[in-house]
Amino acid sequence: MCSATRTPRIATFMLAMPALSLVAGLIVFPTVGLFVLSLAENFSPGDPVDQFFAGRFGWANYVRLVTDEFVIGRLLRTLVIGAIVTLGTFIVGVPLAMALWRMSGRAKALLLAVTLTPLLVSIVVSAYGWSVLLGQRGIVNETLRSLGLISRPLKLMHSDIAIIIGLVHILLPFMVLNLLAALERVPRVVLEAASTLGASPLRVHAAITLPLAAAGTRSGVLLVFSLAVAAFVTPAILGGNGTPVFPMVIYDQFSGSFQWAYGAALAIALLAISSVIVALYLATARRGTY
Amino acid sequence: MLRWATFAWLGLTLVFIAAPTLIAIVVAFSSAELVKFPPDGYTFKWFASAWGKELFWRAALVSLLVALSAMAITVPAGVAAALAIRRSSVATRRMLELVFMSPLLVPAIVLSLAILVGSVLIGATDAPLRLWAAHSIIVLPYVVRTTLASLAGMPPGVEEAAATQGASPWQVFRYITLPLITPGVLAGAAFAFIISFDNVSVSLFLVNQKTPTLPLAIMNYVEYNFDPSVAAISTTMVALSLAVAWLVERMVGLRRILQ
Numbered sequence: 435m436c437s438a439t440r441t442p443r444i445a446t447f448m449l450a451m452p453a454l455s456l457v458a459g460l461i462v463f464p465t466v467g468l469f470v471l472s473l474a475e476n477f478s479p480g481d482p483v484d485q486f487f488a489g490r491f492g493w494a495n496y497v498r499l500v501t502d503e504f505v506i507g508r509l510l511r512t513l514v515i516g517a518i519v520t521l522g523t524f525i526v527g528v529p530l531a532m533a534l535w536r537m538s539g540r541a542k543a544l545l546l547a548v549t550l551t552p553l554l555v556s557i558v559v560s561a562y563g564w565s566v567l568l569g570q571r572g573i574v575n576e577t578l579r580s581l582g583l584i585s586r587p588l589k590l591m592h593s594d595i596a597i598i599i600g601l602v603h604i605l606l607p608f609m610v611l612n613l614l615a616a617l618e619r620v621p622r623v624v625l626e627a628a629s630t631l632g633a634s635p636l637r638v639h640a641a642i643t644l645p646l647a648a649a650g651t652r653s654g655v656l657l658v659f660s661l662a663v664a665a666f667v668t669p670a671i672l673g674g675n676g677t678p679v680f681p682m683v684i685y686d687q688f689s690g691s692f693q694w695a696y697g698a699a700l701a702i703a704l705l706a707i708s709s710v711i712v713a714l715y716l717a718t719a720r721r722g723t724y
Numbered sequence: 725m726l727r728w729a730t731f732a733w734l735g736l737t738l739v740f741i742a743a744p745t746l747i748a749i750v751v752a753f754s755s756a757e758l759v760k761f762p763p764d765g766y767t768f769k770w771f772a773s774a775w776g777k778e779l780f781w782r783a784a785l786v787s788l789l790v791a792l793s794a795m796a797i798t799v800p801a802g803v804a805a806a807l808a809i810r811r812s813s814v815a816t817r818r819m820l821e822l823v824f825m826s827p828l829l830v831p832a833i834v835l836s837l838a839i840l841v842g843s844v845l846i847g848a849t850d851a852p853l854r855l856w857a858a859h860s861i862i863v864l865p866y867v868v869r870t871t872l873a874s875l876a877g878m879p880p881g882v883e884e885a886a887a888t889q890g891a892s893p894w895q896v897f898r899y900i901t902l903p904l905i906t907p908g909v910l911a912g913a914a915f916a917f918i919i920s921f922d923n924v925s926v927s928l929f930l931v932n933q934k935t936p937t938l939p940l941a942i943m944n945y946v947e948y949n950f951d952p953s954v955a956a957i958s959t960t961m962v963a964l965s966l967a968v969a970w971l972v973e974r975m976v977g978l979r980r981i982l983q
Contacts, residue, residue: 453805464842556922563744664831
């Protein structure tokens with residue numbers, strides 16, 4: 435690439451060293467620690483640290499996990515919520531991405547900035563905003579009531595609906611950015627050729643744009659799904675204390691019931707699930723568009 | 725007809741995107757004690773009340789210290805990593821990029837718990853230390869990305885020109901590369917600051933409940949109080965985030981960091 439400044443391999447390695455040690459020390463080592471803890475069969479957090487490696491090790495926590503109907507139920511429900519959220523971001527995101535794709539200059543920059551705001555605002559703030567909007571006497575309920583559409587307030591907060599709305603909101607930017615990147619790789623000449631040959635705008639998009647952008651769509655879908663399944667804070671605020679998502683079950687093992695080792699096994703299971711989704715994401719993202 | 729339908733749908737989408745943030749801002753300025761819309765009148769008293777609370781000040785100080793100390797580690801490490809990526813062959817490059825993106829790919833709750841367990845293992849259970857460790861790693865991808873983006877934006881050949889004129893690799897970096905990428909690196913650092921300052925999901929298991937970070941202090945406060953001062957403190961955070969985002973957009977472009 436820059437042959438004149440190319441330094442020996444050892445110098446490149448030295449440059450990467452500090453960041454590599456951050457990843458090794460703060461991701462790899464702690465995750466291995468979490469995995470080891472998940473194998474501990476009689477460890478409780480009150481135990482001194484040396485107990486960590488002193489007890490018996492085995493797969494008991496994982497066996498318990500796959501036979502725990504409550505946990506499996508929560509996991510399935512989380513996957514369903516994740517799928518609905520992904521579909522939601524897709525439906526809302528496609529027209530937005532297509533609008534951005536056709537725009538240029540200032541207007542595009544402005545619309546893009548608005549699209550990205552959910553990423554730039556703390557999720558605590560967004561969740562607070564939604565709780566004001568969706569509460570018993572919140573703006574949505576009051577508006578519906580004054581329009582005479584409902585007689586008693588709908589229970590929106592502390593429900594799956596609130597969780598889905600909140601997650602679609604914060605994950606929409608990821609979907610739109612992926613879709614937009616895919617659309618921008620579609621060569622415009624092909625589209626022009628199709629319309630010169632008499633295809634209607636709708637037909638051009640259905641027959642050419644969408645198939646060509648399909649890989650980008652897949653990576654957007656996988657990314658949003660993996661983030662939705664692993665999301666915790668937004669469901670915890672909008673879904674209330676008994677929020678039925680899988681990460682909440684993990685949280686409870688650590689904060690409520692103090693079953694650290696079992697909680698670690700659940701966390702490793704979540705990591706495994708999202709690793710599979712991320713691997714698929716990387717595979718589609720790398721293959722490019724067509 | 726189709727055109728108007730498209731516009732209407734886009735308009736609704738934008739309302740959806742902006743609604744929660746806008747509502748927090750409106751509530752922060754509305755005079756009524758109870759959250760109401762549209763508000764009866766406007767006031768600054770909630771800002772006075774929020775900024776007068778020692779709880780929020782202390783939390784903001786914790787967040788500030790965590791963010792700054794994380795950047796002190798990660799910005800130099802991330803810039804060096806980006807330089808290494810640029811010098812590598814295609815295969816190594818892909819691998820390194822993936823490794824440095826990994827903090828984004830691991831679920832936040834898993835990362836938070838892993839660092840909790842790791843800190844117990846090595847016997848360093850100080851809350852500030854744990855937060856520092858966690859935040860250092862979560863901002864790494866953003867620093868690496870912005871630095872790569874600004875390296876790619878350098879005029880071609882300037883480094884080679886300096887090198888053929890006899891500059892040492894260090895001199896090339898110090899007098900050519902660094903001045904050219906500084907705006908990008910600063911933008912990356914600013915973005916990293918906001919990511920750290922706004923973070924809740926990774927801090928969750930690592931804070932000491934007596935000295936939470938600002939977002940966690942807000943989260944705890946909302947659980948028991950519903951007065952608009954929390955909207956005022958949220959509005960302050962939004963203003964800070966958007967100011968930094970604007971700065972980043974001017975310097976390198978937001979998309980290049982996020983994609």
